[in-house]
Amino acid sequence: MITLNITTKLTLLLLTTNKEFICYNLDSKGTNIDSYILTNDLYRYKSKYTNFKVLSCIKKQFNTITF
Numbered sequence: 001m002i003t004l005n006i007t008t009k010l011t012l013l014l015l016t017t018n019k020e021f022i023c024y025n026l027d028s029k030g031t032n033i034d035s036y037i038l039t040n041d042l043y044r045y046k047s048k049y050t051n052f053k054v055l056s057c058i059k060k061q062f063n064t065i066t067f
Contacts, residue, residue, distance in 0.1 A: 004032070024049055
């Protein structure tokens with residue numbers, strides 16, 4: 001399992017958004033999200049970003065994260 005470092009701002013945004021997908025690119029180390037977009041239209045942005053996740057799956061994992 002890959003561990004990604006995300007900012008507090010992005011964490012709050014992921015918890016409160018009504019969008020279905022996050023499309024993102026990673027930095028050169030592959031541990032931080034470099035650029036991202038929250039969207040309901042995956043096909044529009046799939047070619048511009050290398051990775052995507054379904055936000056409903058991510059929101060379930062926030063319950064197990066320790067800070």
